[in-house]
Amino acid sequence: MARHLVTSAIPYINGIKHLGNLVGSQLPADLFARYQRARGNEVMFICATDEHGTPAELAAQKAGKPVAEYCAEMHAVQARIAEGFRLSFDHFGRSSSTQNRALTQAFAKRLFDMGLIREVSEKQMYSNADGRFLPDRYIEGTCPNCGYDSARGDQCDNCTKQLDPVDLINPRSVISGSTDLEMRETKHLFLRQSAMKDKLDAWIDSKTDWPVLTTSIAKKWLHDGDGLQDRGITRDLSWGVPAQFEGAPWEGMEGKVFYVWFDAPIEYIAGTQEWAEASGGDWERWWRTDKGAEDVTYTQFMGKDNVPFHTLSFPATILGSDEPWKLVDYIKSFNYLNYDGGQFSTSRGRGVFMDQALEILPSDYWRWWLLSHAPESADAEFTWENFQVSVNKDLADVLGNFVSRITKFTRSKFGEAIPEGGDWGEAGEALIAELTTRIRDYERFMEAKEVRKAAAELRAIWVAGNEYLQSSAPWSVFKTDPVQAGAIARLALNLVPLYAVLSAPFIPDAAASMLEGMHATDQTWPEDVAAAVRALPEGHAFTTPDVLFGKISDEEREDWQSRFAGIRT
Numbered sequence: 001m002a003r004h005l006v007t008s009a010i011p012y013i014n015g016i017k018h019l020g021n022l023v024g025s026q027l028p029a030d031l032f033a034r035y036q037r038a039r040g041n042e043v044m045f046i047c048a049t050d051e052h053g054t055p056a057e058l059a060a061q062k063a064g065k066p067v068a069e070y071c072a073e074m075h076a077v078q079a080r081i082a083e084g085f086r087l088s089f090d091h092f093g094r095s096s097s098t099q100n101r102a103l104t105q106a107f108a109k110r111l112f113d114m115g116l117i118r119e120v121s122e123k124q125m126y127s128n129a130d131g132r133f134l135p136d137r138y139i140e141g142t143c144p145n146c147g148y149d150s151a152r153g154d155q156c157d158n159c160t161k162q163l164d165p166v167d168l169i170n171p172r173s174v175i176s177g178s179t180d181l182e183m184r185e186t187k188h189l190f191l192r193q194s195a196m197k198d199k200l201d202a203w204i205d206s207k208t209d210w211p212v213l214t215t216s217i218a219k220k221w222l223h224d225g226d227g228l229q230d231r232g233i234t235r236d237l238s239w240g241v242p243a244q245f246e247g248a249p250w251e252g253m254e255g256k257v258f259y260v261w262f263d264a265p266i267e268y269i270a271g272t273q274e275w276a277e278a279s280g281g282d283w284e285r286w287w288r289t290d291k292g293a294e295d296v297t298y299t300q301f302m303g304k305d306n307v308p309f310h311t312l313s314f315p316a317t318i319l320g321s322d323e324p325w326k327l328v329d330y331i332k333s334f335n336y337l338n339y340d341g342g343q344f345s346t347s348r349g350r351g352v353f354m355d356q357a358l359e360i361l362p363s364d365y366w367r368w369w370l371l372s373h374a375p376e377s378a379d380a381e382f383t384w385e386n387f388q389v390s391v392n393k394d395l396a397d398v399l400g401n402f403v404s405r406i407t408k409f410t411r412s413k414f415g416e417a418i419p420e421g422g423d424w425g426e427a428g429e430a431l432i433a434e435l436t437t438r439i440r441d442y443e444r445f446m447e448a449k450e451v452r453k454a455a456a457e458l459r460a461i462w463v464a465g466n467e468y469l470q471s472s473a474p475w476s477v478f479k480t481d482p483v484q485a486g487a488i489a490r491l492a493l494n495l496v497p498l499y500a501v502l503s504a505p506f507i508p509d510a511a512a513s514m515l516e517g518m519h520a521t522d523q524t525w526p527e528d529v530a531a532a533v534r535a536l537p538e539g540h541a542f543t544t545p546d547v548l549f550g551k552i553s554d555e556e557r558e559d560w561q562s563r564f565a566g567i568r569t
């Protein structure tokens with residue numbers, strides 16, 4: 001039994017994610033985790049909410065709540081929606097956990113001891129009225145470029161010019177509105193990524209099987225311009241992992257926390273510790289190569305914007321510690337999913353968000369469309385027309401229709417039981433041979449995390465069943481040879497649980513209904529197709545299932561199209 005550690009990039013806490021976020025990390029990670037479990041392997045699938053940083057503080061302020069309370073509420077919301085999409089995390093943690101705090105501080109101390117953290121003094125905007133340093137986003141003023149009066153310290157939202165807080169005309173504090181600001185000396189910790197450059201470069205070079213999307217982004221950061229730069233890992237904020245703590249090898253970091261991008265990936269490990277504490281399990285055999293993790297295969301899933309942090313910053317933390325932590329074996333990254341001629345946008349509320357999607361259709365519809373159109377080799381686009389066609393053709397016409405046709409035919413001619421006697425003959429044997437070839441291809445694509453190809457192969461497996469029914473035509477054969485017709489039906493009925501097991505990683509709810517309808521309890525992966533199509537014995541009772549997938553009508557499509565054309569408020 002192989003052991004698979006699977007992590008999805010952790011979604012930020014401030015608000016509900018859109019479908020583009022879902023398909024770029026959590027959903028393909030879930031597909032892979034479900035597949036590995038179905039193959040009988042041991043899986044640890046970890047995700048969490050990313051709760052620290054300025055945006056969380058600002059969102060809480062906007063909601064009029066203490067930030068800890070805001071994060072607890074939003075975590076519960078995101079966990080509920082993840083359940084709605086059947087994301088099968090072994091644990092959905094929180095980067096604000098005590099485990100992550102302790103581990104982040106331990107890593108920082110270790111990196112300092114290894115000579116990989118240096119202290120840097122720099123000048124930063126200080127608010128006398130608020131009694132604190134202000135991060136760039138906490139400062140607003142007039143844009144020197146376009147005159148917009150609410151430009152932020154890091155960027156003007158009106159003309160998109162990148163800014164420094166000192167560029168702003170009449171700068172003021174976002175917290176208090178005070179203009180009593182001054183530049184003051186402040187100290188920060190920097191991770192010496194530049195010292196790790198050659199080691200990281202050699203490590204990336206050794207990953208010859210990684211997607212080009214992943215390695216090209218890493219290489220760009222390693223070599224473009226002056227190459228990989230040291231990175232500030234502390235911020236002047238109160239919400240986060242305190243940078244000054246008992247046993248810290250530095251002083252004067254009071255009131256500062258670690259930068260969210262330093263502590264967030266550490267939550268993959270801390271989340272497993274949270275799981276261990278809740279379940280009584282052993283986290284070290286997943287993460288410590290000296291405690292049993294040397295045979296673990298670790299796969300990460302993420303959107304391309306997260307690649308630099310996972311190929312460089314987090315590995316710099318792991319490698320820099322010189323401790324026996326498990327390093328990632330494979331990074332699967334995704335391009336962007338666009339929405340109907342533009343971009344999905346959380347800040348502007350554009351597109352379909354996870355909660356809205358579940359309000360209009362069951363999760364399997366979305367899972368199938370998103371995964372079969374995953375933005376792997378290039379950006380992809382969601383359009384309502386494409387969604388309608390894909391759902392109606394693939395799910396309703398191909399899979400749903402197959403299940404409905406064979407169960408209804410059998411019920412009308414033989415009753416709700418697997419027909420007895422006869423032999424399905426050469427056409428049946430040819431189908432078994434075709435399915436065997438296709439299932440081995442499907443397995444290969446799933447192992448390689450080739451999501452679109454796996455979806456296309458699964459669809460071809462469904463199509464093969466439909467074509468077999470069409471060409472064998474048991475309804476015609478029945479008129480002259482009912483026993484032969486029964487044998488054909490027996491083979492086709494046995495495909496229903498076979499399809500359920502194969503399809504479950506993509507469409508778990510429909511797969512469960514198919515198994516339930518066939519009164520099938522065995523969910524063993526079909527290593528041997530010839531044996532699998534004989535699993536339901538002659539005389540075995542079944543229940544004709546309800547319609548598996550409804551079709552999306554033109555009226556529904558138009559209604560949703562206009563409902564989601566505007567901006568979420």
Ligand SMILES: [Zn+2]
Pocket residue numbers: 143144145146147148151156157158159160161
């Ligand atoms: Zn501007």
